[in-house]
Amino acid sequence: MASSPYLLQMKGIRKEFPGVKALMDVDLNVQAGSVVALVGENGAGKSTLMNVLFGIYIPDSGEMLLGGQPYNPKNPRDALDHGIAMVHQELNQVQDLSVYENVWLGRFLMKGITVDKKGMIASTAKIFKELEIDIDPKVLIKDLSLSKRQMVEIAKAVSSDARIIVFDEPTSSLTEVEVNHLFRIITQLKAKGCGIIYISHKLEEIFSIADEVLILRDGKWIHNGQCCNLNMDQIITLIVGRELTQRFPEKDTKPSEDVLFSVKNLSGAYDPAAKDVSFDLHRSEILGVSGLVGSKRTELLESIFGLRTKASGNLELIGDAILNRNPRESIRNKFSIVTEDRRESGIFPMLDVYFNSVVANLNKYSNSIGVLDETQMVKDANWVISAFNVKTPNMSAKINNLSGGNQQKVLMGRWLLTDPKVLLFDEPTRGIDVGAKFEIYQLILDCTRKGNGVIFVSSEMPELLGLTDRILVMSNGRVAGIVNTSETNQEELLRLSAKYL
Amino acid sequence: MTLSSIKSKLINNSIYIVLLILMIVIVAMNPSFLSLKNLGLIISQSSTRIIFACAIAGIIVLGGTDLAAGRIIGFAGLAAASLLQDVNYAGRVFRNLPQLPLVLPLLVAIMVAVFFSYIHGLLVAKRHVAPFIASLGMQLVVFGLMSVFFDVANDSAPIGVLDGRFTRFAQGSLTLLGLRIPYLIMYASVVVVIVWFIWNKTKLGRNMFAIGGNPIAANVSGVNIVGTMLAFYILAGILYGFGGALEAGRTGSATNALGQGYELDAIAACVVGGVSMRGGIGTIRGIVTGVLLFQLISYGLVYIQVNPYLVYFIKGLIILIAVLIDIERVRIKK
Numbered sequence: 022m023a024s025s026p027y028l029l030q031m032k033g034i035r036k037e038f039p040g041v042k043a044l045m046d047v048d049l050n051v052q053a054g055s056v057v058a059l060v061g062e063n064g065a066g067k068s069t070l071m072n073v074l075f076g077i078y079i080p081d082s083g084e085m086l087l088g089g090q091p092y093n094p095k096n097p098r099d100a101l102d103h104g105i106a107m108v109h110q111e112l113n114q115v116q117d118l119s120v121y122e123n124v125w126l127g128r129f130l131m132k133g134i135t136v137d138k139k140g141m142i143a144s145t146a147k148i149f150k151e152l153e154i155d156i157d158p159k160v161l162i163k164d165l166s167l168s169k170r171q172m173v174e175i176a177k178a179v180s181s182d183a184r185i186i187v188f189d190e191p192t193s194s195l196t197e198v199e200v201n202h203l204f205r206i207i208t209q210l211k212a213k214g215c216g217i218i219y220i221s222h223k224l225e226e227i228f229s230i231a232d233e234v235l236i237l238r239d240g241k242w243i244h245n246g247q248c249c250n251l252n253m254d255q256i257i258t259l260i261v262g263r264e265l266t267q268r269f270p271e272k273d274t275k276p277s278e279d280v281l282f283s284v285k286n287l288s289g290a291y292d293p294a295a296k297d298v299s300f301d302l303h304r305s306e307i308l309g310v311s312g313l314v315g316s317k318r319t320e321l322l323e324s325i326f327g328l329r330t331k332a333s334g335n336l337e338l339i340g341d342a343i344l345n346r347n348p349r350e351s352i353r354n355k356f357s358i359v360t361e362d363r364r365e366s367g368i369f370p371m372l373d374v375y376f377n378s379v380v381a382n383l384n385k386y387s388n389s390i391g392v393l394d395e396t397q398m399v400k401d402a403n404w405v406i407s408a409f410n411v412k413t414p415n416m417s418a419k420i421n422n423l424s425g426g427n428q429q430k431v432l433m434g435r436w437l438l439t440d441p442k443v444l445l446f447d448e449p450t451r452g453i454d455v456g457a458k459f460e461i462y463q464l465i466l467d468c469t470r471k472g473n474g475v476i477f478v479s480s481e482m483p484e485l486l487g488l489t490d491r492i493l494v495m496s497n498g499r500v501a502g503i504v505n506t507s508e509t510n511q512e513e514l515l516r517l518s519a520k521y522l
Numbered sequence: 523m524t525l526s527s528i529k530s531k532l533i534n535n536s537i538y539i540v541l542l543i544l545m546i547v548i549v550a551m552n553p554s555f556l557s558l559k560n561l562g563l564i565i566s567q568s569s570t571r572i573i574f575a576c577a578i579a580g581i582i583v584l585g586g587t588d589l590a591a592g593r594i595i596g597f598a599g600l601a602a603a604s605l606l607q608d609v610n611y612a613g614r615v616f617r618n619l620p621q622l623p624l625v626l627p628l629l630v631a632i633m634v635a636v637f638f639s640y641i642h643g644l645l646v647a648k649r650h651v652a653p654f655i656a657s658l659g660m661q662l663v664v665f666g667l668m669s670v671f672f673d674v675a676n677d678s679a680p681i682g683v684l685d686g687r688f689t690r691f692a693q694g695s696l697t698l699l700g701l702r703i704p705y706l707i708m709y710a711s712v713v714v715v716i717v718w719f720i721w722n723k724t725k726l727g728r729n730m731f732a733i734g735g736n737p738i739a740a741n742v743s744g745v746n747i748v749g750t751m752l753a754f755y756i757l758a759g760i761l762y763g764f765g766g767a768l769e770a771g772r773t774g775s776a777t778n779a780l781g782q783g784y785e786l787d788a789i790a791a792c793v794v795g796g797v798s799m800r801g802g803i804g805t806i807r808g809i810v811t812g813v814l815l816f817q818l819i820s821y822g823l824v825y826i827q828v829n830p831y832l833v834y835f836i837k838g839l840i841i842l843i844a845v846l847i848d849i850e851r852v853r854i855k856k
Binding site: 326328348349351352358360365366367368369370371372376380381383384386387390391392393395435 | 723724725726728729731732735736738739740741742743744745746798802803
């Protein structure tokens with residue numbers, strides 16, 4: 022059999038989820054001893070592609086060849102056994118175990134029936150030496166800084182003798198010196214004949230380390246080619262290159278001059294935390310918040326709402342100083358939040374639509390001894406269902422049986438019942454089909470009609486450009502800039518979001 | 523009706539089907555079991571158990587558990603008994619105590635139970651101790667303290683010869699339209715109505731379901747988590763105290779063994795009655811049904827003279843089936 026020029030070939034990979042075409046006929050080829058950069062916006066399909074590579078998703082069609090042989094991984098363990106390893110952006114490490122245990126987790130060296138502790142420590146030390154990593158294998162992971170933990174994760178992937186190593190945003194928590202160190206390691210791996218897939222938003226890095234670049238957009242293969250044949254602007258255009266179509270409702274509200282809510286020098290007390298954030302939110306304004314994964318957008322909203330402890334900073338609502346120390350206080354101050362993770366912190370999955378609609382507003386329904394006014398509650402729940410066009414058989418249906426979009430509408434209804442002045446939305450359209458998205462945009466616009474203000478976090482730039490009045494760009498926990506939506510574009514947002522990296 | 527909906531109906535009701543089959547077996551082996559007297563006895567025996575199950579169920583719905591319940595009930599009963607011995611009895615624990623109004627020792631029993639239950643609540647709600655361990659620790663602490671009291675106050679002799687008013691309060695009955703209704707049943711009924719009201723009609727009750735259903739979402743929604751949890755631990759304490767005093771009065775004496783294992787019966791009844799051990803789900807109707815059915819089977823099996831060891835086996839099996847059903851019901855299918 023003729024040997025393939027590629028170490029790894031993914032051909033015509035296609036993957037659909039209900040309502041979402043996540044990947045459409047994507048090809049990815051990796052040569053031995055080369056680095057392929059995988060770039061694209063959030064939601065472009067990079068993670069889905071990698072999940073296919075690691076056997077987390079089974080593709081609907083397409084084939085994969087590893088060293089010329091068919092490769093159909095059943096799970097990440099299977100992928101690892103085939104010599105494919107990944108350095109994750111979010112560190113999946115066991116905090117209370119030592120460095121060497123984390124490196125060997127899942128494949129502990131054995132000596133008879135016992136774990137070969139000495140052997141593992143020695144091999145860890147050897148790998149660290151090869152990679153010039155200066156960490157004692159015996160210390161606990163939790164005692165290491167974020168960047169050192171990242172290095173441990175890299176060493177782990179290297180130690181598995183993988184032929185293909187995927188780096189997913191490996192530099193998000195590294196300093197410049199450490200990034201150079203990482204690049205030396207990658208160069209070493211290349212020399213050993215490994216194939217590298219490098220995922221990053223930082224285009225400068227791509228130019229300095231990658232040989233080839235593969236660009237994805239909306240699940241589609243857009244371009245691949247040699248890095249040296251492209252310049253930065255060309256890549257950005259290719260990443261973004263999308264026309265805004267009629268995906269957004271007509272924006273017919275205008276922010277007023279009056280400041281509704283102002284934040285001055287807000288910093289979170291515990292990492293991960295937003296640092297020294299200041300901005301004003303005007304009446305009837307939709308303020309978008311943009312930024313890369315890890316730019317602490319969610320943390321900013323959670324600090325404002327009192328879900329995270331604030332270290333310093335002042336909040337003012339219509340000129341009055343407020344504290345928002347916990348969600349209860351924030352709700353009293355007429356704030357509301359639709360959180361990013363609907364399942365984790367939004368819905369009560371086993372409870373009905375009725376309860377899920379009214380839960381944040383029980384104070385309003387209860388008399389002095391805490392007895393609830395059920396007539397009003399039923400009325401309000403019915404209002405949520407009809408005003409928000411929630412598709413549910415009745416209000417005693419378990420919310421878990423509703424689609425994501427309808428769950429989201431119930432959550433928005435829950436908060437509108439509390440009559441909020443400042444509405445915080447964190448990725449409100451994540452995982453929601455296009456039709457429901459439009460309805461949610463409409464609802465967000467409606468929120469501003471009565472002079473309320475909306476802070477709208479999103480990873481989808483078209484959404485921010487289509488809906489907001491201004492956009493605050495977060496970069497590494499800080500405000501990189503606040504731009505007028507009508508005067509900006511995706512290129513500028515992308516550039517700003519990399520400002521403090 | 524589709525096949526899958528029939529299947530889910532069968533799964534949801536399978537505990538009742540199992541219990542029905544057991545009932546048929548019992549009645550087939552001894553038809554005299556089906557008498558008004560036996561049924562009355564079963565309900566009367568279930569009364570204090572219903573009170574305890576209602577108490578512990580709130581804690582379970584909140585996502586916790588209470589292994590200390592039995593000992594707290596015991597301590598409360600011991601306290602009530604020691605304050606309510608017949609004044610003419612020479613071997614009293616408190617020899618110089620005058621005859622107290624009935625309500626006073628009851629209040630003391632309730633205060634003792636609330637005290638321990640509140641500490642348990644603080645450990646779980648404020649300090650985030652795992653409920654299993656917090657209540658296991660409390661169980662030993664309470665048992666140790668009550669045993670020391672029992673030993674020092676009465677040389678570890680049963681505290682008996684109780685005040686006649688007290689035994690009447692617990693053992694007495696009312697005859698209505700020729701039907702003898704034990705006071706115990708009435709107390710239990712009042713407790714059931716009050717707890718049902720709290721669970722279903724008040725903010726406190728709805729917040730309990732919110733915390734049990736998704737504590738993170740409850741926090742985001744502005745639910746006062748610590749306050750709500752403490753309220754239910756206090757409520758449990760009140761019911762433990764009241765029920766503990768009734769237990770002492772019902773049995774006519776108290777030792778430091780009073781209440782031993784009651785928590786397990788109560789938890790088992792909750793599980794059989796459809797209270798999810800993962801929290802967030804449960805109904806008062808289910809709990810009462812669970813206690814009654816459990817008592818019916820236990821009594822019935824003894825009635826047809828099943829080997830007592832085999833009774834343990836069958837009870838254990840019922841609990842396991844109930845838990846399996848709960849998991850099947852609550853599991854979010856992916």
